[in-house]
Every structure is written in structure tokens, then in C-alpha cells.
Amino acid sequence: MNRWFGLGLVLIATSLAQPVLNRTQVRARFQPEPYTDARYIRLAGGIIIDIRSATPPAEISSRYWLLHFTAPIYNHWLATLNNRGFVPVAYLAYQTLVVRAPASCTPDSIARLCQSLPIDWHGPFLPEYKLAPEFRKLGARVTRLTCACWKPARTETLDLSALDPDDRSRRLESLATRDEIFWIQARGKPVSFNRNVQWVLQSGWDSTIPDPAGSRRIWRWGIRGQNMLIGLFDSGINTEHDMFFDPYFPLTQPGIYPDHRKITAYKLYYNAAFGDAPGANYHGSAVAGTLAGEDSINGNESDLEGMAPDARIYFLDIGTASGQYIYSDDLTEMLDSVRLGLGIPEPVRQVSGSFGTMDYLSEYRLADASLDAVCWQDKKFLVIWAAGNGGGTRYKLGHPACAKNALTVGGCGNGTRANLIYSLSSAGPTRDNRLKPNLVAPAESIWTVYGGGINSYRVREGTSFAAPSVSGALTLLRQYLKEGWYPTGQPDPEHSICEPSSALMRALAITAADTNVGRETIPDIRTGWGRLNLSRVMHFPDDSLSLVFVDETLGLATGEYDEYEITINRREPLRVVLTWTDTAAMPNAEIAIVNDLNLELESPDHNRYRGNQLALNQS
Structure with missing residues (x-):
């Protein structure tokens, strides 16, 4: 429906030569078919409007109306609505817009509007729909x-x-x-949802603990998060712990600290209290340590550094003195408090969350919709979220883990058990059958910061720690792109990619997923696309894998498609991933997808392979 959404298209091939990806033509057009169930408008409250029989109330005063179109919605129809003073404010599946009518709107003006556009049903946005x-x-x-x-x-x-x-x-x-x-x-009730993690996410699973020097291969190439900034919000941080303490810039109150070695900003959200709290089980300190802790500067050689040990943190404290989380179901203000990077020269491009609400599981709620809206507004902003610790076999995802634009992280075992699913990791899918979680990372036996001391560590578990592990890992990937390691495997400023889109980062993360997790057939509603392994997408001169990607910033309009020709040297496994940033759906919508894209590959012998038709992880 909308043109402006970010696309990430990633190709990975097992090949000694770099695969070639060429656009075969200028943007092409096709005639999209109406949805099979287009005669129904589906609302999350269980209301289904059948446009063949639904009769709008004869007399009602409303500024907001539902307009059902005969086909998928084109941009020039949106322009006509705006020119007539009817402002589109939301989309409902299928083929339905919610519009704000002008103050002077009458039943006759609505009728005339419907005659000038392919609208086959209209009705007011009734109170029961809300x-x-x-x-x-x-x-x-x-x-x-x-x-x-x-x-x-x-x-x-x-x-x-x-x-x-x-x-x-x-x-x-x-x-x-x-x-x-x-x-x-x-109103939902908020709840909180590394030694071995380091090598699992850098090199992949092994049945035996590998040699430290060789297994942390990304760090070995000097990529440790230097000059990178990561966002985080949680219950608080014990800033005196060795993982965070800076002897030259003691941090004892909220503020902006551009010269602090670890915490660039420490902000308070409304009634939050500075520091971490035992009532929260020092959750924020443990999460921050997993993300980017580094204690060697203070003489503590624990080997328990976070995934991006040389990165710095832009932190928003959302915990009270008693350890309670405080935030609204509408996450806009909280996300913007980090995203905008107030007080520093540039915005924050990535944040992770390890808390949420665990009621009305797997539904698309206000928290999910507001996260999607922020990511739609800023398509370079990547949000990584823990799936939750609900376990189960289906429909156990918390919020905002159901957001379309969030990279949702489930849990697996740690170290030599990383090929097993973590038993408490929340199972998907979402209620509208979108695949979540997107991937998994270690969530058990995580050695990390204990915020009750200044040099203490304890074992933690939960997807709360899988999410910051992934965020730290993807910070290393951002550094790889920023320093120009892609595509040659050597740093080159001429190849620097400073601000990859959120869609590209999610595509790279999914491409980097190993499928050897448990007995599940990938993709799976507990495992997603697999366990993150950076070595699949961060290539160096001694690698056999090759990578190529497109970060399309213009997007597609209804009825448009892009076509590429892929050239590889031999018949080897080929992995192609398409992701996009979608506009927010209304939480009222039963089906959250607004812009519905498809991925299709055609081989030289004219076989077609579709991204949503998989068996045993292959199309």
C-alpha cells in the first residue's frame, strides 16, 4: 500500500568467488489480485464485518470512517482522499482504510467520495470496534x-x-x-523477562568447548565494539561495578557523560530512581553486563565480558527504588527517549529490551503497534526484544515481542548445549500466524554482573539475556559494516556503511542463523530461523562463504516489484532473505500485516522457489 518502507535483501552463498547480484530492469509493475477473504474486515475484538450484508447505522456522527476498497490500495487513491480532506490514519485487513473526515463531513459527502473511488462499502468507526x-x-x-x-x-x-x-x-x-x-x-503488568555466549554467537555451536583464542573469531579480528553506541533500557545499572566503573569519570547521578568509558548517557524515565535495585534482582545490571560489560580496566580479569565489550551504552532507567518497572503500554515516548540520542551529536540506531507484559499472549497490542510506528518513522532504528519466558508450545509471546519490526529473540542452551532449545523460551507464532521469535541465542547458564556488589558475578537465565547478547553481537556487525570490511573482508573506508537500515540488519541476523537447534524443523515457532552465528555474515579473507546484499531505501508501491539476477559459480547452498519495515497496524486489527511482500526465485531450469513455501528449511 505504501511506498516508503525499508527493504533488506540478503544473499549468502557457499562460494570461493563473490556472488553477483544485478537488477535486471527498472522498477516493474503487475496487477495484484484482491485478497481471497477481502469481503471481510477483521477486528481484534472478535468482530468480523461482512461487507456484503453489513448495513451502517442510518444516523451517526463520527469523524472516523471505514472505507473498504475493491482491490489492494494504490498511492493515487490515497492522494485523492487527502485532496478531498479525508486523511488516512490506519489500515485494517483486508483492503480497508480508517480515515479522518473533515469537520464539515455529511452522509452525502461520504457517498460522493465513495462514488469517485473504487470503494464498495463504508461505515463509521463504531465504539464497539475500539x-x-x-x-x-x-x-x-x-x-x-x-x-x-x-x-x-x-x-x-x-x-x-x-x-x-x-x-x-x-x-x-x-x-x-x-x-x-x-x-x-x-493495562498490562510489566515483568522482566557470558563466557560461553561469546564463542557461541561468534563461531557457532560445538559439542566441546573450543579454544578461547580461536573461537572468538570476531574479536580476534579486532572487532569488539570500538566507537559504537548501543541503547538499553532496564531497571537500572550499578555504575560502580567493575564492568561499568570509570575511575576518571565516576558516575553517581543521571546525566550525559560523553567521556565516560562505558555509559555515555544515564537517563531517568519519569519516576525512576538512579541505580539498580534488589527488588528488581539487579536485572538491569545483569542485562547491561551481558550487552557490553568490560572489567579488565579495573583489574578484574573475569573473562565474562559482554558481547560488545568496547562499546558504550546509552541507558534509560525505567525502574523505581523498589524495583518496579514504570512505562506506558504506548512505548513511543520510551523508545524516543533513547532513539533521539538527546545530549549527544547523533541518534542511537539500536536498542534492546528484556522486559514486557505477559498477558493476552501473542496478540498484537498497543505496545507492539507503537513500537512498529516508531520503527516506521525511523527506518534505521533497530529494536531487539526478548520473546519472554512463557515456554509452552504455541501462542506464548509477550509484548512488544509481537511487533512486526522488532527482532524478537528466543532462547537456546549455552555453550555445548546451544543446540538445544531453552525450555522456558516463549513459543510463537503470533495470533495472526506471523513467525516469531525470529531467532534464538543462549538464555541459560549466563554468567554476568551481580549488581549487589562491585566485582561480583552470578549465573542468570531467561530470554532477558538472549536479547542483549544478540544486540551486542549485531553491534559488532554494525562496526564491521561501518569500518568497510564488506565486501572484501578487509577494512576499507571507501566501503563504509555507517547507517544500515533496520530491515537490512534484521535480514543479516536471519541470514546468520544456524539451523542445528533441537529437533525442530526450521523455521519453527520456538526457534525462528535458528541460532545467531555472526561468522555466517561477517566474512574475512580466509572464509569460503560469500555475501551480497541490497539495502533498498525507496521501497515499493502497490503493484510494483523488483527483479534481480544472481550469478554464482557452482551448485552450492544458497540462502536468500527478504525483510522489510512495515507501517504499524491498529491494535484493533486481527491481521497485523499492512504491506504484504513476497520473495520468489526462478532457477535457470525455470523451477520457482518461494520464501513462504518451505520444507526441511528449503524451498
Whole structure:
């Protein structure tokens, strides 16, 4: 539907020569078919509108309307709507726009608009469309609400516990009639979701512990996160721990510290308290240590450094003195507090989160939608999130792990057990059957910082530690691209890629996944595409693997496609990955995909291989 979304196309081949990827023609067009179930508009509250039989109310005053189109939506239709004063604000599957009508809108003006465009049904955005599924089951028993509003109004959080059930019901009905509110859900309760990790993510799994000098191959090439900045938010950091302490710049209060060796910024989110807390089990310190801790400067040779030990952290503390997490279901402000990099010369391009809510599992909620909206606004901003510790066999993902644009990380074993799935790792998929998690990383037997001391370490477990491990690993990949190691395997400033898109980074991460995890057939709803192994995409002169990619920043419009010709020297395994940054869906939507792309390969003998038709990890 929309042109401006980032695309990452990655090709990896086992070949002594660099594969060649050439665009065969200028952007081409085709006629997309209407969706098979296009006659239905599906809402997350369980409401399904059948446009063949649904009759809009005769008399209703609404600024927001649903417009159902006869085909996938083209850009020039959007332009016509805007020119008529009807502003598209959201998309619902299938082929349906939510528009904000002009203040002077009448039923006649809506009818005339529908006659001028291929619109076969229209109706007001009714109050019942705004209610999350839990209200059908729990009704007035829901006491803490989050009300999402159209911009520029702000998300509201309400506590109705002081009202009796009848008054709560009346208040809920009143809220749903307010035009500026588009979604009401129960307020979720936030919860928190390295020695061996280092070699597992740099070299892949081995049945025996390898020699340290050879197994940390990315570090061996001098790539340790130097001059790189990573975002993080969590319960707090014990800034006096050896992993973070800078003897030249003691950090005892929030602020911007451009010369601090480890923490460039330490910010507080609203009522957060500086430092880590025992009530949070020193979660933030442990996560930060897994991400980028480094203690040798303080004389502590623990060998427990984080994945990017020479990188620095832009940190947002979201923990109270008692260890409670404080943030809104609308993550926009929290994400922007890190993304914008206030106080430093440049924005922060990557952040990870190891907390969330574990209710209404695997649904697409406000937290997921708001994360997608931020990533849509800034397509170079990569968000990495822990899948959660819900275990299970299906539909156990927390929030915002269900976001389309998040790289969602599940857990596997550590060290020689990294070929096994971590038993508590939340299983996907999402409720609309998108594959999540995207990949896995070690989540058990993680030696990391204990924030209750200044030089203490303890064993932790959970996907809370898989996510920062992946974030640190991808920081090394960013350094590799920034220093121009791609495509020759040697650093060259002429080849520097300073700001890869989020889509490209996710594509590279998926391409780098090893499939030897457990008994699952990849892709799998517990394993995703496999376990991250940087050596698959960070190539050096002694490697046999070769890599080529396209970071398309213009995107595609409805009915457009790009075509490339791939040349490789011999019949060897070929891995091709397509990712994109999608605009946010409404949390009201049952199906979250808005821009629906397909990947198809055609061989010289005219066999076709499709990205969504896989068996035994092959198409």
C-alpha cells in the first residue's frame, strides 16, 4: 500500500568467488489480485464485518470512517482522499482504510467520495470496534485501562478500581464514544523477562568447548565494539561495578557523560530512581553486563565480558527504588527517549529490551503497534526484544515481542548445549500466524554482573539475556559494516556503511542463523530461523562463504516489484532473505500485516522457489 518502507535483501552463498547480484530492469509493475477473504474486515475484538450484508447505522456522527476498497490500495487513491480532506490514519485487513473526515463531513459527502473511488462499502468507526477482546470475557472486572488516542492526543492510563462494576461499565462505554480514542485495552503488568555466549554467537555451536583464542573469531579480528553506541533500557545499572566503573569519570547521578568509558548517557524515565535495585534482582545490571560489560580496566580479569565489550551504552532507567518497572503500554515516548540520542551529536540506531507484559499472549497490542510506528518513522532504528519466558508450545509471546519490526529473540542452551532449545523460551507464532521469535541465542547458564556488589558475578537465565547478547553481537556487525570490511573482508573506508537500515540488519541476523537447534524443523515457532552465528555474515579473507546484499531505501508501491539476477559459480547452498519495515497496524486489527511482500526465485531450469513455501528449511 505504501511506498516508503525499508527493504533488506540478503544473499549468502557457499562460494570461493563473490556472488553477483544485478537488477535486471527498472522498477516493474503487475496487477495484484484482491485478497481471497477481502469481503471481510477483521477486528481484534472478535468482530468480523461482512461487507456484503453489513448495513451502517442510518444516523451517526463520527469523524472516523471505514472505507473498504475493491482491490489492494494504490498511492493515487490515497492522494485523492487527502485532496478531498479525508486523511488516512490506519489500515485494517483486508483492503480497508480508517480515515479522518473533515469537520464539515455529511452522509452525502461520504457517498460522493465513495462514488469517485473504487470503494464498495463504508461505515463509521463504531465504539464497539475500539474494545480489546478481554472486555468480552471480563467486562467490568477490568479495572486498569490504557486508552490509545489519535495523534496529537496522548495515550491515557486510567484506574477504575474505586468504581463499582456498573459505574465502570458506564465509564467504559463513555470512553469508547470519544472520537480521539481508537483503542482501549487492559493495562498490562510489566515483568522482566557470558563466557560461553561469546564463542557461541561468534563461531557457532560445538559439542566441546573450543579454544578461547580461536573461537572468538570476531574479536580476534579486532572487532569488539570500538566507537559504537548501543541503547538499553532496564531497571537500572550499578555504575560502580567493575564492568561499568570509570575511575576518571565516576558516575553517581543521571546525566550525559560523553567521556565516560562505558555509559555515555544515564537517563531517568519519569519516576525512576538512579541505580539498580534488589527488588528488581539487579536485572538491569545483569542485562547491561551481558550487552557490553568490560572489567579488565579495573583489574578484574573475569573473562565474562559482554558481547560488545568496547562499546558504550546509552541507558534509560525505567525502574523505581523498589524495583518496579514504570512505562506506558504506548512505548513511543520510551523508545524516543533513547532513539533521539538527546545530549549527544547523533541518534542511537539500536536498542534492546528484556522486559514486557505477559498477558493476552501473542496478540498484537498497543505496545507492539507503537513500537512498529516508531520503527516506521525511523527506518534505521533497530529494536531487539526478548520473546519472554512463557515456554509452552504455541501462542506464548509477550509484548512488544509481537511487533512486526522488532527482532524478537528466543532462547537456546549455552555453550555445548546451544543446540538445544531453552525450555522456558516463549513459543510463537503470533495470533495472526506471523513467525516469531525470529531467532534464538543462549538464555541459560549466563554468567554476568551481580549488581549487589562491585566485582561480583552470578549465573542468570531467561530470554532477558538472549536479547542483549544478540544486540551486542549485531553491534559488532554494525562496526564491521561501518569500518568497510564488506565486501572484501578487509577494512576499507571507501566501503563504509555507517547507517544500515533496520530491515537490512534484521535480514543479516536471519541470514546468520544456524539451523542445528533441537529437533525442530526450521523455521519453527520456538526457534525462528535458528541460532545467531555472526561468522555466517561477517566474512574475512580466509572464509569460503560469500555475501551480497541490497539495502533498498525507496521501497515499493502497490503493484510494483523488483527483479534481480544472481550469478554464482557452482551448485552450492544458497540462502536468500527478504525483510522489510512495515507501517504499524491498529491494535484493533486481527491481521497485523499492512504491506504484504513476497520473495520468489526462478532457477535457470525455470523451477520457482518461494520464501513462504518451505520444507526441511528449503524451498
